[in-house]
Amino acid sequence: MSAPLLSVEDLRVSFPTPAGRVEVVKGLSFDLGRERLGIVGESGSGKSMTGRAILRLVRAPGQVTAKKMEFEGTEIQSLSERRMRDLRGARISMIMQDPKFSLNPVMTVGRQIAEALQAHERLSRSATRARVLEMLDAVRINDPALVAKMYPHEISGGMGQRVMIAMMLIPRPSLLIADEPTSALDVSVQAQVLDLIDELVRDHGMGLILISHDLNLVLRYCDRIMVMNAGRVVESCAAADLHRAQHPYTRGLLAAVPRMHETRDILPVLDRSDWSGT
Amino acid sequence: MSAISLKDLDISYGKAKVVEGVSFDVAEGESFALVGESGSGKSTVLKAIAGLAPDWTGEMAVLGRSRGHRPDRGFARRCQMVFQDPYGSLHPRKTVDTVLSEPLQVHGLGNRDARVEEMLRAVGLDRRFRFRYPHQLSGGQRQRVAIARALMLEPKVMLLDEPTSALDVSVQAEILNLLKRLRAEQGLTYLMVTHNLPVVGFMCDRMAVMNRGRVVEIAPATALHDGSFADPYSRALYAASGGTAHD
Numbered sequence: 001m002s003a004p005l006l007s008v009e010d011l012r013v014s015f016p017t018p019a020g021r022v023e024v025v026k027g028l029s030f031d032l033g034r035e036r037l038g039i040v041g042e043s044g045s046g047k048s049m050t051g052r053a054i055l056r057l058v059r060a061p062g063q064v065t066a067k068k069m070e071f072e073g074t075e076i077q078s079l080s081e082r083r084m085r086d087l088r089g090a091r092i093s094m095i096m097q098d099p100k101f102s103l104n105p106v107m108t109v110g111r112q113i114a115e116a117l118q119a120h121e122r123l124s125r126s127a128t129r130a131r132v133l134e135m136l137d138a139v140r141i142n143d144p145a146l147v148a149k150m151y152p153h154e155i156s157g158g159m160g161q162r163v164m165i166a167m168m169l170i171p172r173p174s175l176l177i178a179d180e181p182t183s184a185l186d187v188s189v190q191a192q193v194l195d196l197i198d199e200l201v202r203d204h205g206m207g208l209i210l211i212s213h214d215l216n217l218v219l220r221y222c223d224r225i226m227v228m229n230a231g232r233v234v235e236s237c238a239a240a241d242l243h244r245a246q247h248p249y250t251r252g253l254l255a256a257v258p259r260m261h262e263t264r265d266i267l268p269v270l271d272r273s274d275w276s277g278t
Numbered sequence: 279m280s281a282i283s284l285k286d287l288d289i290s291y292g293k294a295k296v297v298e299g300v301s302f303d304v305a306e307g308e309s310f311a312l313v314g315e316s317g318s319g320k321s322t323v324l325k326a327i328a329g330l331a332p333d334w335t336g337e338m339a340v341l342g343r344s345r346g347h348r349p350d351r352g353f354a355r356r357c358q359m360v361f362q363d364p365y366g367s368l369h370p371r372k373t374v375d376t377v378l379s380e381p382l383q384v385h386g387l388g389n390r391d392a393r394v395e396e397m398l399r400a401v402g403l404d405r406r407f408r409f410r411y412p413h414q415l416s417g418g419q420r421q422r423v424a425i426a427r428a429l430m431l432e433p434k435v436m437l438l439d440e441p442t443s444a445l446d447v448s449v450q451a452e453i454l455n456l457l458k459r460l461r462a463e464q465g466l467t468y469l470m471v472t473h474n475l476p477v478v479g480f481m482c483d484r485m486a487v488m489n490r491g492r493v494v495e496i497a498p499a500t501a502l503h504d505g506s507f508a509d510p511y512s513r514a515l516y517a518a519s520g521g522t523a524h525d
Contacts, residue, residue, distance in 0.1 A: 042446040043417075157316075186315040187473060188518040213446060216520060256451035260520065261503050262479035266458070267451035 004031040005175055005207045006054070009068035013049045016061050024049050026231040032175070036201065036208040038222030038239065040215055040253075046231040047211050051177045054209075055094055056084055072174070090120040093168035094177040095197075098184040099160030103152040110136075110148025113167045120171045135166045139196060158189035162196065169200055175207040183212070194221055215242070215253060227253070279342045281306045281435050281467035282327065287336035289319070289326045297322050297334075297491045306341075306434075309461060309468040311478040311499075313515070314488035320471045323488075324437045327469070328359045340435055355385065358428035359437040363444050364420035368412040374398075374423050375408045381430040393430065400463075401426045402456060418449035422456065429460070438470040442477065454480060475502055475519040487512040 013025040025046040030037070041047040053064045056076065069076045071092065079087065096102045104112055113132045117123065123131070136144035139162040152160060161181065168176065178197060182190040198221055201208045212218050218225055219239050227235040227250045235247045245251055252270040282304040289297040297319040304310040312320040325331040327338060329349060338345040340357050361367040368377060378394045387393070398405060401422040412420055421441065428436060441457065442450040458481060461468060472478060478485050479502045487495045487509065495509040507513045 042448060187475075188315060188515060191518050215447070220520070253447060256448045258451075258454065258474075258476035258480040260476050260479055262476060264480070266455050267480065269452050269455065270448040 003073060004033050005072060006032040007068060007070045008054070009066060011050065011053060011066040011069065012064070013046065013053050013058055014063050021063075024231050025053065028231075028233060030226065030233075030236070032207050032209065034174075034205050034207050035224060036198075036210065036222045038218035038225045039209060039211045039228060040213065040218050040225060041228035042213060042253075044230070045228040047213075047228050048179055050228075051094065051179050051209060051211050054177065055088055055092060057094075086120070089116060089168070089173070090171045091173050092175045092177065093171070093173040094179065095161075095164055095168050095181045097180040099152070099157060099164050100184070102164055103160060105152050107151075108148065109150055109152065109155065109163050113148075113163065113170055116167045117170045131170060132166075135170045136163075138169075138200065139163070139166045140192075141166075157185050158193060161185060161189075161193050165193070165197060165200070169204075172204065173206065175209070176201060177209045177211070179211045180213070181210075182217075183214075190217075197221075215257060279306065280304060280339075281308065281341055282310075282469055283337075283339040284323070284327075285337040287323070287326065287334060287338060289322050289331050289334040291322075291331070291333065295491070297326070300336075300488075300491075300493050302486055302493065302496060304467060304469055306467055307465055308484065309470065309482045311482040311485035312469070312471045312488060313473060313475065313478060313485050315473065315515070317490075318488040319491040320488045321439055324359065324439050324469065324471055327357070328437055329353070351385070354381070354433075355431050356433055357435040357437065358431065358433040359439065360421075360424050360428050360441050362440040364417055364424050365412075365444070367424055368420055370412055373409050373411055374403075374415075377423060377427055378430055381427065385431060387431075397426045397430060400429070400460065402452075416449075417445050418452055421445065421449075421453050425453075425456065425460070429464070432464075434465070435467045435469070438468055440472055441470070443472070443474065450477075457481065475516065478502065487515065 009029045011025055011028040012023055014021045014023045028050060039047045039050060049058065052058050058064050066077060110132055113135060114128050117128055117131055132148060133144040136147060141147050141159065141162060147155065181197065182193050185193060210218060210222055219242055222239050225237060225239050225242055226233050229249050235245055235250045237245065245254065255268040256270060258267060280303040285301045287297060287300040288295060300323060312323060314320045322331055326334045332347055345353065375394060378397060379390050382390045382393060395405065398408060403419065403422050407415065407419065442453050445453060454477065460466060470482060479499055482499050484496060484498050486493045489511045495507060495512045497507055497512065501507055505513065505516050507516055
């Protein structure tokens with residue numbers, strides 16, 4: 001097997017509180033190849049902090065430590081802030097939850113995407129423009145030339161998220177971290193956006209980390225799944241095996257979701273005493 | 279007599295007409311869902327019934343009494359609303375006790391202490407939460423308080439606007455179970471807005487599918503089992519929610 005794209009060992013993220021430091025990620029280890037990994041958990045499980053820690057985006061007073069955090073053979077932790085900036089966006093990209101808050105409201109969509117490209121590559125103005133339009137086309141925007149001239153408030157949420165994806169993928173990164181990329185979108189648009197991410201990730205042979213609270217969604221779009229609870233991974237398995245999950249937390253989560261073919265009168269509720277001792 | 283009856287309801291915000299020609303009846307004791315994407319006007323229908331979107335034409339009746347455009351004290355006794363975001367719908371500087379006593383005070387009802395205690399028990403909150411502030415509660419506990427507040431006046435009709443979409447799945451299950459139990463215990467009628475079709479399957483008897491301000495189809499919740507929707511938009515929504523024959 002080839003060397004993993006990303007290799008993380010004993011990742012810990014902590015924040016100070018009046019009662020001492022609290023760890024929100026407690027010793028996380030995983031290897032990621034050119035595959036699609038899903039991280040699932042409820043609010044406060046530490047899943048988003050894991051994504052941010054990989055990009056070194058956890059701000060002080062938050063503290064990140066790890067025995068190893070290697071991306072394409074380079075140790076991320078020892079990189080200077082300047083080298084880190086070259087890595088972010090160019091090699092590892094992150095799609096955030098809500099396009100409304102992630103796009104610059106006073107800059108046209110085209111300029112924002114071009115800026116993402118220019119930060120990492122030196123290209124002529126016409127070449128930049130061609131790449132931007134090509135990318136907008138790749139994220140299935142019907143009239144790229146028109147949309148490139150629009151401002152974020154003139155486009156819909158689904159379109160905004162597609163613009164975000166275009167912006168994140170235009171420097172051709174090899175790892176994409178998507179943190180709840182569709183939770184601000186309608187169901188009908190959700191599927192389109194995820195199908196698009198899926199297709200681009202496959203075509204470019206990228207690695208994907210999909211962070212979500214939605215088990216079914218992660219099941220549909222990932223090869224491997226890690227379930228997190230209170231900063232720890234409680235279950236790690238192939239997506240196809242999730243229905244055979246062993247840990248009571250995973251089983252509880254699976255059972256608590258209403259199904260399309262619902263026949264149960266009462267939904268089973270997580271009994272938190274089951275594993276709180278572990 | 280139907281619990282909620284809407285006929286040719288048009289609702290506007292300023293010049294923009296956001297709901298057009300909506301008519302449906304919800305029977306007493308029924309749980310009825312309004313589903314659709316954002317911007318389809320489903321929440322607006324709920325707001326109009328509650329009196330929060332006053333610019334409407336058509337006919338509305340709740341429990342046989344027609345609804346006017348002016349604030350209606352008696353209406354609050356028959357029909358109450360629970361909002362989507364439990365973080366935004368509770369007053370941050372009022373304790374749970376104050377929040378729950380206020381409706382009783384407004385309507386001049388006595389025996390407040392006992393009623394608050396009883397309602398806390400009904401929604402599954404321990405009595406130690408009674409004198410806490412919203413920021414001392416979790417999202418699920420806050421939504422329980424919001425439901426308790428709506429039930430304080432013992433209404434028969436509840437308007438639920440995405441009551442669980444801001445909550446984690448395990449907490450969502452608790453709140454859905456609670457709503458289901460309360461409905462059985464108190465003989466309530468629910469009109470619920472949601473974009474989550476599986477929740478409809480769990481909670482509701484019938485649903486109206488809305489698109490661009492219009493009701494495109496009224497279907498029984500059993501349609502979710504086999505996808506037997508007549509309208510192409512309903513079918514598309516069903517497919518996008520992951521509805522397939524094997525699910």
